[in-house]
Amino acid sequence: KAIHLKDYLPPAFLVQQVDLCFRLDDHHTRVISRLQLQRNPARKEHDLPLVLQGQQLQLIELKLDGRTLSSSDYELTDEQLTLTGVPDSLVLESEVEIDPLSNTALEGLYQSSGNFCTQCEAEGFRRITFYPDRPDVLARFTTRIEADQSRFPVLLSNGNPIERGELPDGHHFVTWEDPFPKPAYLFALVAGQLHPVKDTYTTLSGRQVALEVWVEKENLHKCDHALRSLKAAMQWDEQTYGREYDLDIYMIVAVNDFNMGAMENKGLNIFNSSCVLADHRSETDMAFHRVESVVAHEYFHNWSGNRVTCRDWFQLSLKEGFTVFRDQQFSADQHSPAVERIQQVAMLRTAQFAEDAGPTAHPVRPESYIEINNFYTLTVYEKGAEVVRMLSELVGRDTFRKGSDLYFERFDGQAVTVEDFVACMAEVSGLDLSQFMRWYSQAGTPQLTAESHYNPTARTFTLTLRQHTPATPGQDLKEPLLIPVKLGLVGPSGQDLPMEVNGELWGQERVVHLKEQEQTWTFHNLDAEPVPSLLRGFSAPVRLLLDRSPEQLAFLMTADSDGFNRWDAGQQLALLAIRELINQQQCGAAMMLNPALIQAYRQLLDAQVTDPAILAEMLQLPSEAYIAEQYDQVDVDAIHLARDYARKTLATALYPAFLKLYQQFAKNQAWSAEAAAVAGRRLKNTCLGWLVATESEEALQLAQRQFEQADNMTDQLAALICLAHAEDTTSGDPALKAFALQWAHDPLVMDSWFSAQVTRPHPDALERVKLLMAHPAFSLKNPNKVRALIGAFVNQNRHNFHRRDGSGYALLADTVIELNRINPQIAARLVIPLTRFRRMDDYRKGLMKNELERIRAEKLSPDLFEVIEKSLAQ
Numbered sequence: 075k076a077i078h079l080k081d082y083l084p085p086a087f088l089v090q091q092v093d094l095c096f097r098l099d100d101h102h103t104r105v106i107s108r109l110q111l112q113r114n115p116a117r118k119e120h121d122l123p124l125v126l127q128g129q130q131l132q133l134i135e136l137k138l139d140g141r142t143l144s145s146s147d148y149e150l151t152d153e154q155l156t157l158t159g160v161p162d163s164l165v166l167e168s169e170v171e172i173d174p175l176s177n178t179a180l181e182g183l184y185q186s187s188g189n190f191c192t193q194c195e196a197e198g199f200r201r202i203t204f205y206p207d208r209p210d211v212l213a214r215f216t217t218r219i220e221a222d223q224s225r226f227p228v229l230l231s232n233g234n235p236i237e238r239g240e241l242p243d244g245h246h247f248v249t250w251e252d253p254f255p256k257p258a259y260l261f262a263l264v265a266g267q268l269h270p271v272k273d274t275y276t277t278l279s280g281r282q283v284a285l286e287v288w289v290e291k292e293n294l295h296k297c298d299h300a301l302r303s304l305k306a307a308m309q310w311d312e313q314t315y316g317r318e319y320d321l322d323i324y325m326i327v328a329v330n331d332f333n334m335g336a337m338e339n340k341g342l343n344i345f346n347s348s349c350v351l352a353d354h355r356s357e358t359d360m361a362f363h364r365v366e367s368v369v370a371h372e373y374f375h376n377w378s379g380n381r382v383t384c385r386d387w388f389q390l391s392l393k394e395g396f397t398v399f400r401d402q403q404f405s406a407d408q409h410s411p412a413v414e415r416i417q418q419v420a421m422l423r424t425a426q427f428a429e430d431a432g433p434t435a436h437p438v439r440p441e442s443y444i445e446i447n448n449f450y451t452l453t454v455y456e457k458g459a460e461v462v463r464m465l466s467e468l469v470g471r472d473t474f475r476k477g478s479d480l481y482f483e484r485f486d487g488q489a490v491t492v493e494d495f496v497a498c499m500a501e502v503s504g505l506d507l508s509q510f511m512r513w514y515s516q517a518g519t520p521q522l523t524a525e526s527h528y529n530p531t532a533r534t535f536t537l538t539l540r541q542h543t544p545a546t547p548g549q550d551l552k553e554p555l556l557i558p559v560k561l562g563l564v565g566p567s568g569q570d571l572p573m574e575v576n577g578e579l580w581g582q583e584r585v586v587h588l589k590e591q592e593q594t595w596t597f598h599n600l601d602a603e604p605v606p607s608l609l610r611g612f613s614a615p616v617r618l619l620l621d622r623s624p625e626q627l628a629f630l631m632t633a634d635s636d637g638f639n640r641w642d643a644g645q646q647l648a649l650l651a652i653r654e655l656i657n658q659q660q661c662g663a664a665m666m667l668n669p670a671l672i673q674a675y676r677q678l679l680d681a682q683v684t685d686p687a688i689l690a691e692m693l694q695l696p697s698e699a700y701i702a703e704q705y706d707q708v709d710v711d712a713i714h715l716a717r718d719y720a721r722k723t724l725a726t727a728l729y730p731a732f733l734k735l736y737q738q739f740a741k742n743q744a745w746s747a748e749a750a751a752v753a754g755r756r757l758k759n760t761c762l763g764w765l766v767a768t769e770s771e772e773a774l775q776l777a778q779r780q781f782e783q784a785d786n787m788t789d790q791l792a793a794l795i796c797l798a799h800a801e802d803t804t805s806g807d808p809a810l811k812a813f814a815l816q817w818a819h820d821p822l823v824m825d826s827w828f829s830a831q832v833t834r835p836h837p838d839a840l841e842r843v844k845l846l847m848a849h850p851a852f853s854l855k856n857p858n859k860v861r862a863l864i865g866a867f868v869n870q871n872r873h874n875f876h877r878r879d880g881s882g883y884a885l886l887a888d889t890v891i892e893l894n895r896i897n898p899q900i901a902a903r904l905v906i907p908l909t910r911f912r913r914m915d916d917y918r919k920g921l922m923k924n925e926l927e928r929i930r931a932e933k934l935s936p937d938l939f940e941v942i943e944k945s946l947a948q
């Protein structure tokens with residue numbers, strides 16, 4: 075069942091041309107395919123059989139070079155079709171029947187809100203027709219779509235439309251041709267009642283490209299932002315990477331039922347509607363940002379993924395890590411680089427670090443898998459992007475561009491590997507990157523321990539860095555990595571000191587390369603003890619272990635020249651204080667918040683606001699998930715109580731300052747999309763959260779007023795969450811009711827309504843989840859709804875999910891068992907929090923394992939089987 079990277083072999087047959095014809099029908103769609111195949115010269119030595127993948131296909135007819143085959147001419151299983159003794163060059167024609175309306179897995183051809191759409195990555199094409207469904211088989215496609223004209227007026231596929239016409243019985247057809255050879259995972263088809271918003275873009279070399287966003291009629295007013303983002307991304311890729319778009323048309327389609335964020339199908343991206351639609355009345359600033367970054371991400375795939383694609387699915391990070399890095403650079407250029415970095419890292423070191431520490435830990439390039447869909451992970455995407463970021467830091471930005479130019483030029487039209495990419499970077503930089511390759515093969519988060527010593531008589535400062543990567547399942551031994559550590563030494567006056575090492579002048583900032591398990595650097599000519607600022611900009615995805623006093627952290631919070639590290643110093647200071655509170659609880663002592671944290675917050679609030687976006691980030695306490703990451707034994711209740719206590723204590727102590735800031739940013743504004751307005755809303759709503767933490771009458775009234783008067787979703791939803799999370803439900807419940815009445819017609823807004831309720835920190839949250847699962851707007855068949863309700867509860871309401879009575883675990887297991895039959899991909903993702911039992915107390919561990927055993931007793935999809943087996947094997 076498991077597939078291994080080391081077993082890779084090139085395909086036995088290549089496909090020159092694919093001609094498809096779809097006769098669309100709810101339960102009885104016919105797919106007629108004509109493949110021109112040829113033996114792969116690279117495998118010519120054997121008389122290999124022709125193997126085509128196919129799942130849930132009903133074979134109607136099969137012809138080889140025009141001759142109809144009978145069932146004795148081939149071998150057919152649930153998974154594949156095998157033909158032996160075929161000529162070196164052949165034409166294979168097949169007709170199959172499929173049932174899109176019963177397809178709830180949302181892989182292959184399915185229906186969403188009455189429209190047909192496809193999702194073929196990674197292995198969905200085999201649910202459409204028999205095909206060598208692997209990314210290293212690239213072919214030219216034509217696609218003819220036939221359907222009822224009134225139900226399906228719009229018929230889309232990859233490339234350019236070349237023919238259209240009427241057919242008998244009110245049917246019509248359109249034929250599309252994609253001139254670029256592509257793997258089957260980039261195939262797409264859409265049919266239905268959709269409406270376009272159109273624009274154009276002129277490329278750097280002067281070609282006109284038609285841009286179209288296709289949506290349901292009621293969403294036509296929500297497309298401007300996606301189009302604006304697309305044009306910005308197209309221009310950015312020309313300027314930054316020298317990459318131009320290559321077809322005459324670029325289409326984006328929004329669908330309501332989608333397993334992931336979006337899909338980069340050639341010329342025809344299909345998007346989860348939550349990643350395209352944005353109107354300020356119904357979507358938050360965060361949603362706007364997400365739309366912009368996902369639109370850009372899918373666009374960037376046209377080069378990093380489509381023109382140059384992956385040899386096999388083990389290389390997934392070749393396209394995803396690089397493309398996430400590219401979309402992160404894009405966002406940094408559109409907005410504040412420091413804020414972007416802070417938000418990326420906050421996510422990485424909670425969610426990705428947790429993955430690295432859990433039962434499904436895997437390297438950026440996995441070595442084996444049972445179900446590839448389980449590997450569209452934070453490790454492949456986000457850690458993969460960190461690895462590319464480190465490469466770009468190591469070789470330098472200009473050299474990185476030379477390396478990417480070489481990569482795109484050398485491998486255009488090919489399916490390649492991570493080695494091919496890194497080799498380009500090595501070639502243009504002259505660096506030996508062989509040690510660096512371990513970042514792709516070693517799972518787990520490296521720990522970086524730093525120790526320093528100042529010698530006042532010698533006026534030297536020594537810094538020792540040590541690395542250690544803890545064992546992960548199946549990988550006990552870890553070799554030292556090449557870790558780039560960007561650092562500076564901050565002097566007592568708050569300035570970065572010039573660094574001198576072995577007579578060499580380093581300037582005020584430097585990236586040192588930690589290659590050994592342990593290395594020491596000695597800095598000379600220092601008149602006073604500096605405070606080291608390490609891992610600036612989070613220069614490597616590691617866990618930094620470094621003892622610093624509250625005073626040193628408070629100092630760095632204001633003095634560090636690196637914006638990211640100023641923020642991180644604040645996070646570490648808060649973490650220190652919260653850990654003290656956890657200790658106090660565990661010793662049965664009364665909680666007492668470290669005054670250094672209150673003082674640091676006071677300083678933040680009293681200073682003149684120069685950058686509201688950064689200040690809003692500085693005013694976020696570390697999440698419960700990040701706090702939990704610091705412990706081998708996680709006490710969820712103590713963590714929740716400690717954080718809650720810190721929050722209430724700070725809110726009470728600094729109430730007037732929060733109120734002043736709230737009022738300063740609450741006045742005058744009608745909604746605007748400007749960066750300053752976005753930052754202002756974020757800061758204002760952060761302050762509102764702090765004020766409401768006290769549950770004072772006045773604060774709740776402020777929230778109530780903002781809820782009623784808001785002219786945009788950012789403000790309305792922030793106020794709603796404040797009200798809905800208050801212990802006293804007298805204002806929250808009516809607000810939730812009013813909100814549901816106002817937004818019942820908009821499924822995306824209702825997603826936020828579900829999440830707002832189930833993330834409520836109080837003990838009634840679980841009861842509410844159960845009630846809401848019966849709400850008419852909820853459906854287990856819609857992944858967005860599952861994520862908004864169950865996903866939000868299990869991932870963002872940790873102490874309620876981990877209730878000691880086990881009812882959170884049971885609820886998740888019940889849901890996963892049901893989803894296993896409906897949508898295996900979503901089931902396998904949703905179950906993850908239940909598999910993270912290793913750091914829990916023995917009692918909860920037992921409860922969690924029991925639920926996993928209960929799931930295991932079911933007839934499981936490969937997706938869920940793989941996750942459950944790995945977690946019970948730990």
Ligand code: ARG
Pocket residue numbers: 193195196333334336337338371372394447450899
């Ligand atoms: N390639 C897509 C993206 O990152 C993700 C689609 C993956 N879908 C899946 N079912 N595994 O933009």
Ligand code: ZN
Pocket residue numbers: 371375393394397
């Ligand atoms: Zn992607």
